[in-house]
Amino acid sequence: MPWDDFKGSRGEQPPSVDDILKNIRNFFRGGSIVLLIFFLIILGFWLTSCVYTVGVNEVGMVQRFGRYVRQTTSGLHFKLPKGIEKVTKVKVDYVYTEEFGFRTIRAGKRTEYAPSRAFLDESLMLTGDLNCAVVPWIVQFRISDPYKFLFKVRNVRETLRDLSEAIMRQVVGDRSINEVINKRKEIADMARVELQKALDEAETGLSIKTVELKRTNVPEPVQPSFNEVNQAIQEKEQMIYKAKKAYNQAIPAARGEAEKMIRAAEGYALDRINRAKGDTHRFLAIYEEYKKAKDVTRRRLYLEAMQQVLPKIKTKYIIDHKQKTILPLLNLQKLEVKE
Amino acid sequence: MKISFSVLITIIVIAIILGMNSFFTVDETEQVIITQFGKPVGEPITEPGLKFKIPFIQTVNYFPKNLLEWDGDPGQIPTLDKTYIWVDTFARWRIVDPLKFFRTVNNEMGAQRKLDDILDPAVRNFITSYHLIEVVRNSNRPMDTMEVGLEQIGKKAPIAEVKTGREKITRMILAQARPKVEAFGIEIVDIRIKRINYVEEVRKAVYERMIQERKQIAEKFRSEGMGESKKIEGEKEKELKRISSEAYRKAQEIKGKADAEAVRICAEAFSQDPEFYSFVKTLDVYKTTFDENTWLMLSTDSDFFKYLKGYSNVQN
Numbered sequence: 340m341p342w343d344d345f346k347g348s349r350g351e352q353p354p355s356v357d358d359i360l361k362n363i364r365n366f367f368r369g370g371s372i373v374l375l376i377f378f379l380i381i382l383g384f385w386l387t388s389c390v391y392t393v394g395v396n397e398v399g400m401v402q403r404f405g406r407y408v409r410q411t412t413s414g415l416h417f418k419l420p421k422g423i424e425k426v427t428k429v430k431v432d433y434v435y436t437e438e439f440g441f442r443t444i445r446a447g448k449r450t451e452y453a454p455s456r457a458f459l460d461e462s463l464m465l466t467g468d469l470n471c472a473v474v475p476w477i478v479q480f481r482i483s484d485p486y487k488f489l490f491k492v493r494n495v496r497e498t499l500r501d502l503s504e505a506i507m508r509q510v511v512g513d514r515s516i517n518e519v520i521n522k523r524k525e526i527a528d529m530a531r532v533e534l535q536k537a538l539d540e541a542e543t544g545l546s547i548k549t550v551e552l553k554r555t556n557v558p559e560p561v562q563p564s565f566n567e568v569n570q571a572i573q574e575k576e577q578m579i580y581k582a583k584k585a586y587n588q589a590i591p592a593a594r595g596e597a598e599k600m601i602r603a604a605e606g607y608a609l610d611r612i613n614r615a616k617g618d619t620h621r622f623l624a625i626y627e628e629y630k631k632a633k634d635v636t637r638r639r640l641y642l643e644a645m646q647q648v649l650p651k652i653k654t655k656y657i658i659d660h661k662q663k664t665i666l667p668l669l670n671l672q673k674l675e676v677k678e
Numbered sequence: 679m680k681i682s683f684s685v686l687i688t689i690i691v692i693a694i695i696l697g698m699n700s701f702f703t704v705d706e707t708e709q710v711i712i713t714q715f716g717k718p719v720g721e722p723i724t725e726p727g728l729k730f731k732i733p734f735i736q737t738v739n740y741f742p743k744n745l746l747e748w749d750g751d752p753g754q755i756p757t758l759d760k761t762y763i764w765v766d767t768f769a770r771w772r773i774v775d776p777l778k779f780f781r782t783v784n785n786e787m788g789a790q791r792k793l794d795d796i797l798d799p800a801v802r803n804f805i806t807s808y809h810l811i812e813v814v815r816n817s818n819r820p821m822d823t824m825e826v827g828l829e830q831i832g833k834k835a836p837i838a839e840v841k842t843g844r845e846k847i848t849r850m851i852l853a854q855a856r857p858k859v860e861a862f863g864i865e866i867v868d869i870r871i872k873r874i875n876y877v878e879e880v881r882k883a884v885y886e887r888m889i890q891e892r893k894q895i896a897e898k899f900r901s902e903g904m905g906e907s908k909k910i911e912g913e914k915e916k917e918l919k920r921i922s923s924e925a926y927r928k929a930q931e932i933k934g935k936a937d938a939e940a941v942r943i944c945a946e947a948f949s950q951d952p953e954f955y956s957f958v959k960t961l962d963v964y965k966t967t968f969d970e971n972t973w974l975m976l977s978t979d980s981d982f983f984k985y986l987k988g989y990s991n992v993q994n
């Protein structure tokens with residue numbers, strides 16, 4: 340955990356009284372040369388605490404007798420020895436991540452997460468329409484003010500976690516379950532702004548980089564019914580598409596059919612008119628000639644027609660007009676058989 | 679020589695012991711009260727640095743100067759509308775008057791206990807005197823609840839209007855608790871509701887309600903789909919009828935016009951000699967209507983047979 344190296348060791352213990360007494364006893368027993376060497380070694384160790392290095396994304400915060408005196412950047416630095424000056428290194432550029440509602444066990448190509456049910460207390464919250472939602476999220480931040488970070492708040496991490504939970508719930512509390520599921524970005528943005536404000540007020544010295552909502556959902560027992568709604572939406576669209584399909588299938592065909600009907604009518608019209616014209620032309624042609632020799636033409640036309648008509652008829656009776664009854668002539672028996 | 683050297687060492691050692699007991703450091707995050715036989719002496723030291731006291735007689739008491747946390751005891755609290763909820767609060771506080779603090783609560787443990795005694799009941803009092811919605815919501819921001827259009831059918835109890843809201847409630851808790859802790863030299867900076875949830879038993883009922891609510895929404899979508907598709911179907915029927923009837927009308931118009939034209943053409947031609955027309959046409963009709971199954975009875979006094987009885991030029 341990056342938190343472990345947040346704050347360096349603090350409050351060195353001064354050499355205990357026992358050690359000093361032992362030194363005195365040694366002095367009286369042994370030779371002073373041994374003692375001198377012993378002191379020199381101790382002095383040497385003490386002086387090594389005058390040198391320290393600050394890592395590439397760190398700053399060193401130096402305190403003299405507890406009072407903050409200066410800030411050093413990365414590189415090799417000197418300070419007064421242990422007991423007088425103390426340095427605490429703070430990673431200022433490092434981006435820390437806090438997870439809420441889940442924990443990453445091992446990040447990688449396929450990141451492993453701890454079972455989210457264990458952290459349900461963190462992510463389960465009430466929405467504005469008094470439903471329950473599961474909202475896991477992460478907060479990424481860095482230390483922008485190492486002075487405030489070190490000295491203003493005792494437990495910065497807990498403060499961040501508590502504030503983050505409180506603010507996320509406040510933002511979610513003003514939104515409906517639908518919005519919580521569908522408008523994650525909006526919620527994250529709002530939470531980021533609010534959280535930064537709260538962190539500044541508390542003088543934590545942290546600045547939020549991002550707040551990101553992971554997959555928001557409803558509690559497990561309710562999930563099937565939410566899926567049902569999605570399914571119903573699909574069904575609705577499907578039904579509409581089906582109806583539209585039927586519409587699109589029928590209407591152009593009907594238009595074609597209508598067009599055909601009109602064309603047929605137009606054909607009929609042409610036919611009628613042409614026939615009428617043909618008939619009249621024929622009639623008029625005959626009539627022209629008929630006018631020239633009315634009687635003869637009339638006779639000729641009549642006889643020609645008879646010549647055509649009468650041979651076709653098999654059964655002909657020719658009756659004298661003086662004959663009053665025609666009945667005896669008819670072969671009625673034959674007629675009956677025929678019928 | 680050896681004696682004097684050891685005396686020197688002894689003096690040095692004593693000086694070191696005395697010095698270590700009279701000098702002390704105060705960290706940036708600390709403040710200090712010096713006590714003499716248990717009784718505070720002088721002003722509290724709030725500035726960091728190297729400080730001095732009378733060795734052995736005076737002792738140093740350190741107190742944190744930075745922001746401290748208080749975590750409420752999460753518990754079940756009924757709201758005004760008798761819903762049991764589970765509330766977890768936290769507060770942040772600092773020691774503003776170390777002398778008072780030292781006299782009244784002595785140390786941080788004592789302070790936490792005092793805060794428990796004051797903040798927990800304050801939270802409880804406020805939560806129980808408000809509706810749940812007031813604790814959950816912060817404003818009357820309109821929400822998209824997917825229930826647009828449902829209002830007409832069976833009026834669902836609308837979610838109550840928020841008059842106070844969470845932030846105001848926490849501010850009120852803070853305002854109530856602040857003066858009470860002043861006596862301990864403590865300032866509460868901020869109190870917030872960290873977690874709020876239904877208790878386990880209520881949760882089940884809420885889930886059931888959520889399920890029913892969703893089911894009803896799903897049904898709404900389905901019936902909307904059904905309605906929409908029926909509408910399209912109806913539209914289709916209408917369109918079909920319109921298309922076919924329009925086509926029929928147009929066709930009839932065209933045909934009628936043509937018929938009229940034909941009639942006009944014929945009438946114009948045939949009216950020149952209607953008698954001759956009927957003569958010619960009748961002959962045409964004879965040609966097409968008579969066939970081998972026709973029986974024909976002809977009278978001898980017809981024009982056709984007038985020569986059957988003789989060749990004389992009979993004119994009748």
